Amino acid sequence: MDKRFTAFITPSGLFEFNVLPFGIKNSPTAFQRAMDHVFGDLVGKNVFLYIDDVVICGDTKEEVLALLEKVLQRTITSGFYLRLDKSEWMKPTVDYLGYQVGRDGIKVRNKSVKSVTEAAPPTNKAELQSFLGLMGYLRSFIPRYAEHTARMCELLKKNARYEWTDRLQLDFDGLKRGVANTATLHAPRPGSPYVVYRDASGVGVGAALMQEQDGQEVPLEYASRKLSDTERRWDTRERELYAIKYALEKWRDYLGLEKFVVRTDHNNLRYLATAHTGKAQRWALYLVRFNFDIEFLQGSQNNVADWL
Template identity: 55%
Template sequence: MREELEKQVKKQLELGVVRPSKSEWAAAPHFVKKKTGEWRCVIDYRRLNASMVADSYPLPRIWDHLRRAAGKKYYCTLDMNSGFWNVPIEEGSKPLTAFITPIGLFEFNVIPFGVKNSPAEIQRAMDACFEPLLGDDAFCYIDDIVICGDDFESVLAKVELFPKQCRKTGFYQRLDKSKWFKHQVKYLGHVVGTDGIKVQEKKTQTIVAARRPESRRGLQSFLGMCGYLRPFICRYSDTTAPLFDLLKKGAELKWQPAHERAFEALKEAVQNTVILHAPTPTGTYIIETDASELGVGALLKQCQGDVEVPLEFASRKFNPTERRWDTRERELFAVKWAIEKWRDYVSLAHFVVRTDHNNLRYLTNVDTGKVFRWALAFSNYDPRLSFFRESAIISRTG
């Protein structure tokens, strides 16, 4: 890898990305293979990161962007050319980024990948650069930008504004990776389009083909991949509970039949994920809830025409105290938790709650304790809140 490192450093020198350094700092470079088969040089900045004060500039929430982008007619994705290298760093900070190579010590003139505060810095710069076009139909997550909309002309106007902003601020767009006026695009690890949000097929295949983990790190990695898809998975917390038990402090990674069942059930759930639809302005929202001894499961749906379509699944585990609650308390908590989770959808709209337990009667007869406090929380939604007793709760497809 010596030749590859020398080649990349010399190219970075020509581009002005790095410069020779006399710093007291010296991080070690490593290589990871890209999907294209090329090699990416990654600097080990763990020592530097440990001594840095965290930058609190907020990164957007991925699912906020996905929900707002879903359901549009046209999509354009705009790829930045080495987005991190578009933002210079202060002179006094450059020596901190120094890294050692066989041909000398070098430091970055621009934001390097791998430094703890780099994502916050690039997000700040991108927000400032593209502020005129960001909004309801244009989103930026670090250096990934999507412009979408139902009207061709309005999308085109924002697309035409993008290179103008690049020229003003010194950013560079990579045209060969940008997509133009598609009905669906890959964005933030998902496929977002006119129909809604769905899982990338490649991610599904990777998880379904995964072998049983043989180490704690392997299990953590597998659960991390699956956790990214939990809004698509019914009862994710219940399904994964046996696997997370193996990661508890002091637990031995000893695979039992319960763990194998959970592992296979999780892969099956990933394989059978459905499209999560975009909400419409007029459809009635439906929240379906259920509680087990382990935790809560919920599904947000909406009536669109004559069909009820899924918008998002959600779940959470009970803590030891909550597991001691009786059935009525667990079921009531499930309703409370789901409403609070999706309050942005239902707070100003008529909606229905479906549960397999007759909680409404119990709610109205209690005037003390935590259930009474939950009843007060429900009153914020009255009279739009109705309960229906159902036997089948949270079907996979909605």
């Protein structure tokens, strides 16, 4: 019925598209709406959709086959078509939305790792912006991401002179190593305790969300951000306190209703209970909504902090 909106005139006559074309502004929205209409009640029940990418998963072969039959029946009934050469069946892992997803968790695709590790240093702002765009998509896997990219972001400022220094090369190489050695990010398990590690420096703050699974701590996500010029002038206690606030705000959907632990090697975080400055009091008031304990570690015991 909406085909008429795709009509165009040529010397040979008036034509309309029979299938949804690329390039039309509303194509992604229309396609997603159609997919939700056909498969919507299956979504979240081990069926996941993003436009034309459909993933079916299950704990057993029988479960996957039963869901696959439902999806294929609806595909036929709705007049959709599948490209067999673009389909994968009964695989332990699949590439989905730029990541490799499987039972063990989420990994960076080998293709993305290769693109980063083989990248040459950017020679101008446009190349640097393109590189940082790719890295930003992978930042959840990369400890100390904000620290490594802070100086690069300064180069992108309007009046900044583009000069690739030895310090920038060290940051660039650090990012490449981070991607080459990315850990698998695991899916959270309800009922298992969460552990938050955080760290602050003169450049940025970083955090790691971990969870105890099968007797060991595994990473769920890394996060970091660079500090503004004003934030870099905060004293050490304020930066350390802000690092906790940043982590808990970032992962409030995980931590809001859970009892968890924040592990740190900074005794200054006792400042949390005696905050006197206005902003520190505001942060402390925000943190009291969470149910957590602070565990102090010796620096030699805080191995995760070395990654942040």
